[in-house]
Amino acid sequence: MSTQWDAIIIGGGAAGLFCAGVAGQLNKRILVLDHAEVLGEKIRISGGGRCNFTNQHSSPANFLSLNPHFVKSALARYPAKDFIKLVQSYGIAYHEKHQGQLFCDHSAQDIIQMLFAECTKGKVEIRNPVSVLSIAQESGSWVVNTSTGLEKSKAVVMATGGLPVPAIGATAYALDIAKQFNLNVVEPRPGLVPLSFTADSFHHLNELAGLSLPVRISSGSKGDRYGACRFQEDLLLTHKGLSGPAVLQASNYWTEGEGIHIDWLGSVEVAGGFNCDALFNDEENRLKTAETILASVLPQRLAKAFAEQKNVLGRKWAEVSKKDRHALKELITNWSVKPAGTLGWKKAEVMLGGVDTKELDGQTMMAKSHPGLYFIGECVDVTGHLGGHNFQWAWASGFACAQAV
Template sequence: MSAERANNWDAIVIGGGAAGLFCAGVAGQLGQKVLVLDHAEVLGEKIRISGGGRCNFTNMHSGPANFLSLNPNFVKSALSKFKPKDFIELVKSYNIPFHEKHKGQLFCDVSAKQIVDMLFAECAKGGVVIKNPVTVESIHQLDQTDGVGALWQVVTNQGIQTTKAIVMATGGLPVPAIGATDFALDIAKQLNLPIVEVRPALVPLSFTSDEFANLSELSGLSVPVKVSSGQKGQRYGVCYFDEDLLLTHKGLSGPAILQGSSYWHEGEVIQINWLNDVDCDELFNDDANRLKLTENILGIVFPQRLAKAFAEQKNLLGRKWAEVGKKDRQALKDLLTRWSVKPAGTLGWKKAEVMLGGVDTKALDGQTMMSKQHPGLYFIGECVDVTGHLGGHNFQWAWASGFACAQSLARK
């Protein structure tokens, strides 16, 4: 077999992460000759570190409502073709033990490495060739007048490969320490595909010392809250999340804030109901609490340090509730139920879990993930303008978009 023929693939997947490996494995098992290229020394690192090392690999309730995109309908086709139950069955077939942690979030009992190993095993079943570390230097569309069948040429630091299809699965910019890049966006720009502006998402928020007041001293405390973020008329509107909030030395984190960060825009405020489901009037109007110190009443529902901080913020520390006037009571109630605060910013790509924005979905076919403008060019996973809520939804998008792409490759 000639060298030219040996390098002629049905599909080259660029990116050996969740979406890329899954797509390659499915396509390979559907009879496609697939090559995976990645610049990293070790593949699947983002999977390995996800979920505290246990990988929140999907969410049982994942559906279109759990995703942000300029075109919210784009996700429907892919998500309907490959559902959470489908990936769960795959996990079960490998005897990987898992558990539900919170609101449909599924985690490995032992290690995220089991998911990585499963993806490699799926690729092996499909005869997929994986090469890393390899640097992709350029990608070119070939002139079809020669009739060789290949549509694309991929130039790497280890030689030239030709293929009928290119699958861009290089993820996004979060966690640059493990090799994250915006390579897929660069390729899209070179081929004149539109890009929705990207920014960090599912990321902690930072605050100035004035805005954060004495709460910065309470680093490590976690409490359930209700958060609202975003504004009507903005890209994704307003969101409301009922989750835990974590106080850090730089600002706020925890699921509630990470969720809200995807909707937040610079210069806007977020609003926090610290009391969550506690009835404020019932707490403060209870006759049994009249002679208690304000911080002790707050200590019924908050950790003691946080209760003291709230009382101190409204100059009520050490004061019995019966001695607190109507105006001060209302001020404390407003603080606890409608605390509006303006973040200084996010903690950036180093701390972000995902990327908001990406290749504009109007340039892609939602049934196949293929570029409408360039036949044989696909974009899957995080590099597309589809961002999931916290809790396994982004992995489900990786599996679903990869599956839709693989099915299309096999049909061609």
């Protein structure tokens, strides 16, 4: 058995590497173990290869958990601005893309190399590929049995992530360890995932594949696991149905059997200067066709499709009854569709659920019933909205844990 470590971190992804670097620079002896041939693969493929490494507006309101207050301590102690300073100190060029989302100008590899550099500063030892065979507590210490031998430590940190993208080695190992030590696990399910639809849901919109526009989308209800949501995001029409950031956001709140609701004019209203009621009651447009009026606030192809669906295509506005106008308005501002399901773990960006936060200390990430056992990052029942928030949780939970070990 090797010399005792201050902490053994299982998982060399975002949370694990960051935690290791911080703890190592606090003069702790840290060992990182990972089963992968190449570390940081999920970082590398994120953000289209440019890594949406944080969101400068990240706050507790951007996270889902059965205990939404759990994230407050960690996010307050290591906010987005602190990680941005670290990125700047390495001279990594970045840009804001949308609503505070920050991406590398060059490559996600810049963030991976920065995490390795931080580990080097902290004299962290990283071993991969190494399989962890078992974890046990013996005489006040933690013993980790690996494919290369036994390791002894004062603490074990589970940072193995979640189930999305099984092709790059994702596993439920952290959840298995939690269950081994009788910690409650909130049932995991795919998050930030495209939704699938039946063909008959889209027979009116089949010709519009490739069309993208900002909408207001609603999903979930008060009685669901995470309640209800409403987002202002871009939606993409595809040959299979709906995709884009709007649908990914809605998927976190969607429950099987429920519908999602789309206000196709939501973004126009938010932009200001537009009154939906006035548009549908505007008599100045009485000689224009219905699709022409709709095209003043919607893409032309979509305006035509909606007019056709309500049998007003080619009709002058003066010829459209108040009843038909109301039906058209209802269709466009409260369009409802029932997804058939999600596209599953292969297409999910994150995992909903995980180790129950009631089992953990929010200031340290340590299991309350097992001193020295920590859980950080995606394996915890904390899931961020789309746009860099999940990386910010990795940094914040990793930092809190590093301070504790």
